[in-house]
Amino acid sequence: MRLASKDVLGLQDMSTTDMQLILDTAESLKEIISRPIKKVPTLRGKTVLTLFYEPSTRTRTSFELAGKYMSADTVNIATTTSSVVKGETLRDTAKTVEVMGMDMVIMRHPISGSCHYLAKILDASVINAGDGMHEHPTQGLLDMFTIRQRKGRLKGLRVAIVGDIYHSRVARSNIWGLTKMGAEVVVAGPSTLIPPYIEELGVKAYTRVEEAIEGADVVNVLRLQLERQQKGLFPSTREYARIFGVNQERLALAKVDYLLMHPGPMNRGVEIASDVADGEHSTITEQVTNGVAIRMAILYLLLGGATDETAD
């Protein structure tokens, strides 16, 4: 069993078979993370680059650890300390590292579609670690994995995605992934932060958070992406917290065994109240662990087998 493509660029184009295969493989690999010796020899001799044009803690680190746990060699380029500051183009940077023998490039970039462009010009596999306001497929998969592990299924669940939908690639990947797997997705946030076309993706949009949370099995809270926003989308973070913030009182409307998720990093006290973020329904730290398992699964599925069809 292998994935249909050499790249993982988004969940919009990924089949449910491939998503299922990634989730099942992650299920098997997760156990390695809790071993005393966290290393299997599977990807010995494979080289993986993380190329990040935007800041990141958990995505970049978890890709690097996933590679290391599978014995791949991992190299990082933080663009602020690379030739990118001298004006090198994305194409030249990517070609340079490819001829050094990279088997895979994991990229985060502020421009939507940049990973698709990279995948076209490189023979190496490309993984999208977040492209602009478009997709963040590994986050979508790890959220689905977390829900599936806790609830035993995705089909038929009501998932509320709350917050800054407009700027969120996490929201888009979650919507595409979850709806394909048969979950019911609803979104909520201030109308300035909900894109007008959103219901075309097969979700219901609300401007009152309470309506989305009501009866939800899962509440996924998104970060207010202040660095991407223009001014004037909402009056103040204090007012945002009061009207749209996810807190104990609003969560009382969800199902009794609801899950509370957040992709991180959190603005505590703004989109999510601190007590619920650390509460018993929260899966926020578990999501981080699961992120490593999902990325190990994708590395295995893209780099583990032969790439040449005649190699056998």
Add this chain to the structure above:
Amino acid sequence: MATNLVEKAQIMDAEAIRRGMVRIAHEIIERNKGTEGLVLIGIRRRGVPLAQRLAAFIEEIEGRKVPVGVLDITLYRDDLTTRTDQPVVHRTEVPVAIAGKTIILADDVLYTGRTIRAALDALMDLGRPAQIQCAVLIDRGHRELPIRADYVIKNVPTSKREVIECHLTEIDGGDDKVMIMEKSEG
């Protein structure tokens, strides 16, 4: 050019397999002077029911439970980079710490020895056992590595054109049996 398998002969039936299992259960207890520190680990897939059955026989004889684990060796295969049909990874489940334990590694057929090699590496990554012994249903020869089994239910001399097929109730349904098949090109 597809290769088909044609059945040549059935070499064991359920009763023969059961008797063989009882015999090596006794051998394991005898050689290790009881069940102290024993852990049975089955290699996916058909080593798993063998390990479970051995544990049941040992418990019947000695009156003590022996822990059973499941090992998936996919991540340790030496042919991963040359196979195009990428194998699906399954979970490794070893319920106890194996450091200092005597591991009985169970598999259905011992052939080239490469599966056992991968299993040994996989076990070493889980801890440092005191010793590892190997129990198999069939030893068919043609080793490519310096590996041997400690407990063998049946030795079967084969040619490389032949394939040994083990059917075990837990996985394949029906009655247990072992057959020699021959590859025919067609």
